[in-house]
Amino acid sequence: MLRKLLVGSAVAALVGGLVFGHEMFSYLRTGAHSVRKAVKAEVPIEFELERARNMVEHLVPDIRHCMHVIAEQQVEVEHLQQQIARREGDLGQQKDAMLTLRNDLDSGKAVFVYASHTYSTKDVKRDLATRFERYKAAEEILKADQKILAAREQNLKANQDKLQGLMQSKKELEVKLEQLQARMETIRAAETVSNLAIDDSQLSQARKLIDDLNKQLDIKQKVLDAEGQFTGLIPVESPETPDTTEDIGAQIDAYFSPQPADAAVVVTE
Template sequence: MFKLAKKAIVGTLILGGLGTFVFGKDVFSYMRTSVKNVRDTVRAEVPLEFEISRAKEMVEQIVPEIEQCMHVIAEQQYDIEQRQVAINRTEQAVSDQQTAILALRSDLSNGKQRFVYASRSYSADDVKHDLARRFERFKISQQTLERDRELLTARQSALVANEEKLDNMLAAKQDLVVKLENLEARLNAVQAREAISNIEIDDSQLSRAKQLIGQLDRVIGTREKKLDNEGRYIGMIPVEADAQQREQAENVVEEIDAYFNGTNDDDAETSPATYGGLTAASL
């Protein structure tokens, strides 16, 4: 371990010395620029989906802070309620003290020397001493009540501030969530458009398909024309007639030639030609 550390330190010193020798006083500027370029390059290679996921995680990390703020608000609300109850009791006690003080002061104003309270007799000096102690406690109670009221007001102000802070945090979190959803939707739209634009049409495949369709059309068209022609030539004289039929046809041709060329001129004048028992007149 020590050897590895020693080698690392020595290597760093060598690189630092070499950099200083090459770049001089600008070596640190070159180093900062290089580090920045490397950092920017690495960041550029990070997928946007990963960055959006990282942003979502950062937004979710706000939740514990929100929960802590809600806890503090709940504590403050309970504390304020309890302080308000205590102040109400103190106010009632101060009011009772004031009533008793005014009653004793009223009794002393009558000029009596003896006073009876709860079946016990007190002199005027006793009443004065008691009145002085009561008045002193009354002033202390009033001061305490004022401090409690001021503290309650401060706690209420802090509660309002924390509630506003909580509202702002909730609104900010919701705003960030909406922005992230918008960014994610925009990224999906961009990726869909990029996927469409990157589709390459194979023209050669299209040409081969057109050529095949043309060939099929030619073959089917040829067969259709063949069927049409076969239908048109039904009933013609067969070329492959047998020998007897050809001979009979030739004899008929010779007789017709002889008749019309004058080879039987005499017979033609005196008697009509016959063929197969039929006279020319009958023809």
């Protein structure tokens, strides 16, 4: 299987070289870039936002590690400061002792008494020389410790600034993520409203039905109006009916003229 895959790859590379020539790698890079862009375009924004949020959260271990390193450095600096303070105190005492011995030698005495012990001038000079060499050695150590302290304080300050910047950057990124979240929700809400499909088919059908009913009622009304023009008239076309048009005037006068009261009574009885 592996052999077939290798042979297939070699054949594909050979064919690509023959078709595209020295530009084959350019085509391959362009194709790979296009594929990456297409795949990235298909990734949902929610997924990318969550990925960014996870990246910001991954800053927490770095922040904690930096805090731990800073705490260790602070302890080391404090201990070194205390050590330097002790050395400075010791050197001060050694200096005072040497100056005391030096003043005693200048007094011209041959014998000196310290802590109930007697010492000659030679003993005092030998002791003073030893003290002076030790003092100079301790002073060099103190200077070295001071340089170390300055370097550690500088390193501590740099780490503290780094931690402060890291925490500030994390807060800024969190704010930007919240802004992106709010913006995405706003856009999603706008897309939901714009893509909302309202089914107005029933509304259109109801309007059409009402229009049809109005048309039918209009037709019925016109039919009734047309029929009313030919109802309640005298059937003049019938041949059995005598022609009364000649005395129509007398008939109307007799019908609508008032009758005498007696005649009305007689008729009533």
